[in-house]
Amino acid sequence: MRIGLIGTGRIGSFHAGVLARHPEVESLVVADADPVRAAGVAGALGAEAAPDVDALLGHALDAVVIASATAAHAELIARAAGAGLPAFCEKPIALDVPGTLRALDAVAEAGTVLQLGFMRRFDAGYRAAREAVRSGRLGRLHTVRAVTSDPEPPPAAYLPLSGGLFRDCLVHDFDIVRWVTGREVVEVYATGSDAGPAMFREAGDVDTAAAVLTLDDGTLATATATRCNGAGYDVRMELAGERDQIVVGLDDRTPLASVEPQGPPAPGKPWPGFLERFAPAYEAELDAFVRLVRGEAPNPCDGREALAALRIADACERSRRERAPVRVAGAGEPAGVDGAGSAG
Numbered sequence: 646m647r648i649g650l651i652g653t654g655r656i657g658s659f660h661a662g663v664l665a666r667h668p669e670v671e672s673l674v675v676a677d678a679d680p681v682r683a684a685g686v687a688g689a690l691g692a693e694a695a696p697d698v699d700a701l702l703g704h705a706l707d708a709v710v711i712a713s714a715t716a717a718h719a720e721l722i723a724r725a726a727g728a729g730l731p732a733f734c735e736k737p738i739a740l741d742v743p744g745t746l747r748a749l750d751a752v753a754e755a756g757t758v759l760q761l762g763f764m765r766r767f768d769a770g771y772r773a774a775r776e777a778v779r780s781g782r783l784g785r786l787h788t789v790r791a792v793t794s795d796p797e798p799p800p801a802a803y804l805p806l807s808g809g810l811f812r813d814c815l816v817h818d819f820d821i822v823r824w825v826t827g828r829e830v831v832e833v834y835a836t837g838s839d840a841g842p843a844m845f846r847e848a849g850d851v852d853t854a855a856a857v858l859t860l861d862d863g864t865l866a867t868a869t870a871t872r873c874n875g876a877g878y879d880v881r882m883e884l885a886g887e888r889d890q891i892v893v894g895l896d897d898r899t900p901l902a903s904v905e906p907q908g909p910p911a912p913g914k915p916w917p918g919f920l921e922r923f924a925p926a927y928e929a930e931l932d933a934f935v936r937l938v939r940g941e942a943p944n945p946c947d948g949r950e951a952l953a954a955l956r957i958a959d960a961c962e963r964s965r966r967e968r969a970p971v972r973v974a975g976a977g978e979p980a981g982v983d984g985a986g987s988a989g
Contacts, residue, residue: 646935647669648955649701649730650710651721653677654688658737663692663931664710668934675699677714680691687939702728708938710931715806719748719822722948727753733934734817735762736952740808741755742959742974743901745952753947759948760934765821765880767929770893772964773885774960775825781887789858790883792894794874796917798841802847810837810870811854811958811965818868819858819957820950821882828860829953835961837966856961861976876900876913878922922928 647667650661653675664670673692677683680696687694695701702709702724710724711718711734715718717737725732732752738745738761752759767769773910777783792813799807807813823829837851845852851869860866875876877900882893916922936942956974 646707646938647672647705647711648696648708649674649676649706650712651676651701651717652711652713653679653683654712655920656716658686659924659927660712660931661686661690662708663691663928665692665934667932669939674706675823676699676706684871685826687764692828698724702730705915706849708732708934710934715740715808719744722748722759723751724756725758726751729755729757731758731760731870731934731938732933732946733760733762736820736951737808737812737955742776742952742955745955749948749952758937758944760930760937760944761946761948761951762930763820763824763920763946763950763954764923764926764930765817765819766824767926767933768923769925770895771821771825771882774793774882774891774893775827777891778826778844778886782889783884783891784888786864786886788883788885789820789822789826790885791866791868791883792879792880793868794879795870795872796874796877796915798844798852800873801848804844804850804917807850808958809962810852811835811856811961812955815854815856815868815961816954816958817871818870818882820907821956822858822860823950825882825884826860826864826866828864829976830858830866830957830972830973831861832859832972833960833964834859834912835956835964835968839966844883845872851965854961854965856964858957874900876902878918879915880919880922882977894920955970965975 675683675687676695682695708731709728711721738748834857839846839851841852855869859868897913902911933945960971960973
């Protein structure tokens, strides 16, 4: 199999390494807006560097992996579809619904496939939580708590391009709540704080946010996020039902210290960031993409899943501005093409 990869920044370089090691990938071609960076990544991996995207798409490829800057995702998805190529793309497709829909339409019209990079779906803990919910182990689910805390803010220049904390960060929590519970989010009530570094206020963003999500069966979920968690990277999900309660992401590297006299020991070295915490999940999602391209497995995360998560994020941003509950547009509409990729 010959795969083209677009974007050799931090996540793109990681994906390139995974693909270069994959036993089913015979050759890898990479391209980046910075040709020198692409050449450096290619050289380190024994891959081929293309001078630009046009040159990359001119190769006889079997599939494309898109890990470029967010602003280019939708166009690159459409270009891959126009070339008849299956594509994997990091989230998001676009930062707005119209841009997302145009890219999805291009994929549908071309009859190709698009797998979205919601890596938490491939994490062992979240998969076990999904099974616990679906098996009835928890009984009736009544409360879900999702937490995403970054150890330090991103560069100031990134904020105006990110879409804001709800679309850039909490969108992962919105997706995983849907996937684990099998339910749709129908209403949100969200707020945020910009009391941290001034660059968030200057970008019209918030550094900390919280949202109450009402699911279509009445289950309540909370999702919180911050860019300023000095203790370390912390991503967790708690699920409470009438029979049992479980947690994802609680281990000896979770930056959470008990102040109880008989509490558990202090955590060890915390996770420094998302790549280290979710490295196995990133590898698993690309392996799933390879199997999808080879016709060996269904699409585990269809591109339309990004639309469902984005609509929740948009509703949260509107709720924050208006200080009022907001119904989620399109809630209840099918968002996936199969049981593995949809919320249900």
